[in-house]
Amino acid sequence: MTCTLVPVFSLLLAGMLLVLVPGRRRWRRPLAAGIMVLTAAWLVSGWLEGTAGLPAAGFCRLLQLLVVLGGLGSLLLGEDDAVAPGREGLLLLAVAGACLVAQAGDLLSVAVALFACQLPLWAMAAASGERGREGALKALVLGMVALALAGAGAAIWLAKAGSIRLVDLQAFLQTGGYDPLGASGLALWLCGMATLLAAVPVHMWAVDFVEALPRGGAIFLIAGVMPAGVGALARVLLVGFGTVATPASGAPGWGEVLQVGGLVGLLLAGAVALGQQKLRRMFANLVAGQVGLVMVVLAAAGFLVASAPQLAERATGAVVFFLVIHVVTWMGLFLALQLVESGSDVCDISHLHGLAGQRPLLALVVGLALVCVAGMPPTAGFWARWLLLQALVDADLVTTAVVVALSLGLQLVMSLGLVTAMFRPGGAALPRKPATAGLLVVAWSVSLAMILVGLLPGRLVDLCLGTVSGLLGG
C-alpha cells in the first residue's frame, strides 16, 4: 500500500522542503521540474509493470500522470509570474494533493483530497495581491462549505453501510440498500463535489479564482485539479454507486440529475463564455461547460453500468480520453495568456490583436488549441467529442447527444472569434516578450501531441479504453 503512495509522498516532501527552505529561484524551478519529471517517469514505469495493490491501477496512474504533466506545464508556462515566495513548493504540494485525489478510494478522502489540493493554490493567490486575496477568500469559504456537504453525505453513508470505501459501498448496494436516506446522502456528497469541481451553477468562485490566481496556479487548477477531480468523481459514481444511477427501488438516482445538470451547465457556461471579454473569465466558464459535458457522459455511463458494463467502460474510457486531450489543449490555450499577459494586468480579447503578426508560429499553436477545444475535425479534440457522443448514443440519449453536438457551435464561435482576434490589426504597442525555454517546450510538445493524436488517434484511444478495462466488471 505504501508503495502506491510514493508519488504523493515524494511530491509532498519536495513541496514542503521548497516551501520551508529558503533558496534562490534559479535552482528552485529546475528542482521542482526535475521532481515532477521523475515522478512522471516512476508512474509510467509502474504503469507499464502493473502496480499491485492499487485498485484500478491503470486508471489511477493515468490520472496521476495527467496531474503531474499539468503541474509541469503550469511550472513552465508560469515562468515569468510575479515572484511569490515558495511558489514552486506550493505547486508541488498542489500536485501531490491532486495525485491523492486520483488515488483516493473512499467518499471522504476524495472530497478531502480535492479540498486539500486547492489549499496551496489559495495560498498562491493570496500571496499575489489584493485581488488574489479576495478570490482566494471566496474560494476558501465555498470550498469549506463544499467539504462540509460532502462530509455530511459521507457520514450518512458510513452510518448506513458501515463503510465509505467504494468496494464496500458497491457490495452494499448490490444487496439493495439504497433508499431515500441514502439518496440524500449521495445528493449532499454530489453537491459538495460539484462545488469543488466548479460545476454550473456553483462555478462562479472558480471564475473569480482563475482570474485572481498567478498564471501557473490557474493552469494547474484547470489542467491538473479538474482532471483529477472528474476522474475521482467518475470512479466513485460508477464503481461505488454504479447500480443506483437509475435505481429500481423508486428512490431518486443520480443519473438523471447528472444528465440534466450537466447539459444545463454545458449550455449555460458556453453561452456565458461567449459573452466574456476577459480571457481568463472566458476560459474559466469554458472549463465549467466542459465539466458539464463530462457529467452528461458520466450519467450515460451510469445508465449502462447495470445493463451493459462493457459499454459503460467504453464511456468511461471516452471520459479518460477527453481528460487527456483536455490537459494538452489547455496548455496550448494558456500559451496565449503567457504571450500577452504582463504583470498583474487582466487581459481581454483585444490583447490578442496582432499576435499572429508578432508570433506566427506560437499563434498557430494557440489557434490549433482553440480549434481543438471546439472539437472540430481533424483535431484531437474532435476524437474526444466523438467518443463522448458515441457514449451518449450507446445509452440511447440521442437527443441529448444532438444538443451536446449543437452546443459545439457556441464553443466554435468563441474559439474562432479568438483566432480572428489574433489576426486583427493592432497590438503594435504590445511588448514582445522573449520566448522562454519553458514556453517553447510546451508549445512544441502541445502542438506535436495535438497533431499526432488528431491524425492517428487509434493508439491513444485504445490506451485510454484499456485503462478502464475491468473497472466496472465489463
Add this chain to the structure above:
Amino acid sequence: MAEHDLTVIMLVAVPVLGALFTSLCPAQSRRAARLIGLLSSLTTLGIWVYLRLVLPPRGLLIGIHATWVESLGVSCFLALDAPGLLLAGLVAVVVTAAMAATRRQDEDARRSVLLLLLAEGGMLGVVTAWDLLLFVIFWEVTLVPFFFLMGPGPERRNVSAATRLLVTSVSSSVLLWVGIMVVVVQAGRPFTFDLQVLGQRLAGTGLAGWAWLFVPAFLMRLAVVPLHTWLPVAVAGVPTSAAMLLVGAVVPLGGYGLWHVLHGLSPMHYFELAPWLTWLGVITALAGGMAALVQRDLKRLLAYAFISQSGLILCGLATATAHSAVWPLLLSMGLTASGLFLFSGVICAARGSQRILDMGGLWRSHPFFSGLAFAAVASVAAIPGTLGFVGVVGVLQELSGKVLLAACLAAAGVVMAGMVVLWAYRFVLGGSHIPAVWSHQRWPLRRQVVVLFVLAVLLLASGVMPGLAAAPAAVSARVATLVGQAGAPR
C-alpha cells in the same frame, strides 16, 4: 464497377504539395512563388484532363480506400464519380484562372499563392471525399484560406466580410457535422462514415429528423435565400482572386455537396424533399433577380445575379431525374462567375469605384477586353450558343415537366437577373470615355486578357458542344444504382 487509380490522390496532393513548396520559398522570391503556384495549378489541371479521359463511363474511380481509424470507423476514401469529375475540372480551371489573372501583389504574392493552392486542395478534397468525416474536414479546410484571402493579413482588406463568411461557414459546418453524426449513429454499429456503406444501410429506412440539419449547411454554401446574405457582402469587398473562387467554385460546391451527400445517403428521401427544394429554388431565383434590379454596386449586382442562378441550380438538383442538365448549369455558373468577377475586378480597380454609374466608355478604350466579357454576360443571360443557355434551358425544360408554374417563375427570376447584367454591361461599355477618371497604370494586364479569353472560349465551345460539360451516362447510371439500392428489399 470501381477502378483504382492513384491519380485521384494526386489531384488533391499536387496543390497541397505546391502550397508546401511555396511556403518554403523565401519571402522575397515572389517570382518563384508565383511560378510554383502556376505550375501546381496547371499540373492539377493536367491531371484532371487525364482523369477525364480515363474515368470509366459507368463507375467510380477510386483513389484510395483504406482504414484510417479502425476503432472509430473512419476511412480514407477518395474517389471520383462523373459529377465529381466535372466539379473537379471546374475547381482546377477557376483556381488556375485566379492564379494567373490576379494582379501582381508586391508584398504578399507568396501568401496569396499559398492560400489559393490550399483552397484548391481543400475544394478538390470535398469533391473526392467519399468518407463523410473526410468530407467535413475538407469542407472546413476550404474555409481557412478564404478567410485569410479575404480578411486579416498584411492588407487588412475586408475584415467584416471575412468575419461574416466565417460565421456563416462555421454555422454551416456545425449543422453539417451534427447532421452527419446523426446519420452515422442512425446507420448503426459498427460506426462508419463511408458514404457507400451508409447509403446501403439506410436504403429504405430514410433519415432521422435531426439528420436533415445538414441540408441548411449546403444551402448556406449555395447562397440560397434566406441564407444568402454572406455572398453579396463578401464579393463586394474582397480581392478579385477571392471573389472568383468564392462564386466560381465554392458556391457550386455547395450544390454538389447537397447532391453528393444527401442523394448518396437516401435517394428516396431526397426525392421526397424535392418539392421543397424546388420552391426554395424558385424563391431564390426570383428574389436574386429582383434584388439585382436595385443594385448600384457592380459586384453586388453580379452577386445577386448569381444568387438567382443558384436558385435555378437548386431547382435542377431537386428534380431528381434531371441531373444531366444541372451539371452544365453548375459549370456555367463557375466559369461565368470567374470571368465576370475578373472583368469587374479589373475595371473597378482601374476606376477606383464599384458604382455602376461611375463606369462608362470602356468600348472606346478597351474594346477587345470588354468584348471578351460578353461571352460571360451572354452566358448569364442564357443567350443561345453559350454554356449558360444549355444549362438554364435544360433545367427549365426538365422543371416544366414536373411543375410548370415553378419553371415559369424560376425562368422569370433568371431572365430578370440576366437582363440586369446585360444592362450593367451596356452601361459599362457605353457612354463617353473620360481618361482622367481611370487609372493611369497599365490595365488590363496581358495575362488577364488571356485568362478572360480562355474562359470565353470554354463558355462558347461548351455551349456549342454541350457534351463537353456533361456526363449524362455516368450520372444516370449512379442515379439508377442508388434508386435500385433504395428500392431493393433489405
